[in-house]
Amino acid sequence: MISMTGYGEASLETKEFSASFHINSINSRFLDVRMNLPRFLGPQEIQFTKQIKEYIKRGKVDVYLNFTRLNRDKFVNFDEKILSAFVKQSRALSQKYKLSNDLSISDFFQLKGVLNYVDYSLDEETIEKLGKLLNKALGKLVKMRKKEGQYIANDLKERLNAISLLVGKIKKEEVALEKKYRTRLIEKARLFKQEIEFDDNRLLAEIAILMGKSDVSEEITRLLSHIKQFYVFLKEKKPVGKKMDFLSQEMLRETNTIASKINQNSVINYIIDIKNYIEEIREQVQNIE
Numbered sequence: 001m002i003s004m005t006g007y008g009e010a011s012l013e014t015k016e017f018s019a020s021f022h023i024n025s026i027n028s029r030f031l032d033v034r035m036n037l038p039r040f041l042g043p044q045e046i047q048f049t050k051q052i053k054e055y056i057k058r059g060k061v062d063v064y065l066n067f068t069r070l071n072r073d074k075f076v077n078f079d080e081k082i083l084s085a086f087v088k089q090s091r092a093l094s095q096k097y098k099l100s101n102d103l104s105i106s107d108f109f110q111l112k113g114v115l116n117y118v119d120y121s122l123d124e125e126t127i128e129k130l131g132k133l134l135n136k137a138l139g140k141l142v143k144m145r146k147k148e149g150q151y152i153a154n155d156l157k158e159r160l161n162a163i164s165l166l167v168g169k170i171k172k173e174e175v176a177l178e179k180k181y182r183t184r185l186i187e188k189a190r191l192f193k194q195e196i197e198f199d200d201n202r203l204l205a206e207i208a209i210l211m212g213k214s215d216v217s218e219e220i221t222r223l224l225s226h227i228k229q230f231y232v233f234l235k236e237k238k239p240v241g242k243k244m245d246f247l248s249q250e251m252l253r254e255t256n257t258i259a260s261k262i263n264q265n266s267v268i269n270y271i272i273d274i275k276n277y278i279e280e281i282r283e284q285v286q287n288i289e
Contacts, residue, residue: 001150001233002146003146004028004288005025005026005027006142006148007024008140008144013070016069018068019067020066022066022137025056025062025145026060027286028059030058031053031061033053034061036063037063048063052134055135055139056289058241065130145289148287156234162273163274167224170216173270174216174217174267215261219254223251239288241285245285248278248281252279255278
């Protein structure tokens with residue numbers, strides 16, 4: 001089981017450049033990838049996103065790439081024609097207006113068009129290196145997400161075990177309460193029959209209906225079945241977060257039905273504890289991929 005929360009990074013330095021990927025992810029209903037790349041790497045965004053989808057199926061993922069050129073001289077374009085025109089014009093103006101010409105070469109370099117930085121175009125080898133670097137960072141991210149997922153899985157198991165024990169206690173209480181309730185209904189039926197003539201078959205049918213309304217055996221069976229299914233999901237290698245979320249809602253629904261049918265303090269206390277555990281489970285599964 002994999003958590004949606006994690007972080008991964010990887011760095012690389014060559015003679016030409018240094019680069020580092022930083023990736024962090026948090027929970028989200030769907031896969032939401034946000035890339036923060038240098039402008040000249042825009043064409044690679046689709047490919048990088050495709051790589052991320054191979055590792056991650058769900059979550060909000062932020063990807064940052066820090067890229068530094070180490071050999072900047074090869075990306076500077078010097079336009080001597082423009083510089084020559086500026087020098088010629090400055091000399092002409094100084095002679096015409098009798099002005100001192102104290103401009104230095106560094107002053108000319110500040111003029112627009114003299115020096116231009118050429119966009120850094122990446123060759124296939126560099127792009128391949130960045131792709132491998134991204135995979136390395138993704139591998140670390142997934143490793144952390146798996147580790148966090150195991151913590152959550154262990155936590156869920158503890159809560160599911162606690163719910164199973166409480167359901168067992170409710171089951172025992174339900175058997176005792178059913179006998180007690182049946183005895184009370186039969187006693188009231190006898191008193192009722194002493195006062196009013198009543199068909200025995202009709203009376204037994206009404207008692208059966210009343211007993212059925214307080215019977216929670218089906219709800220208990222379904223609740224235990226949901227818990228069993230939860231354990232199956234815990235062993236799945238595919239994303240199960242949405243399935244777990246739905247299943248926890250079904251568990252809560254069955255628990256509420258049991259509470260509505262049995263109005264006994266001892267059982268109500270168990271129900272409250274079960275609902276608290278289910279709410280904690282629902283919070284946890286929000287972080288599962």
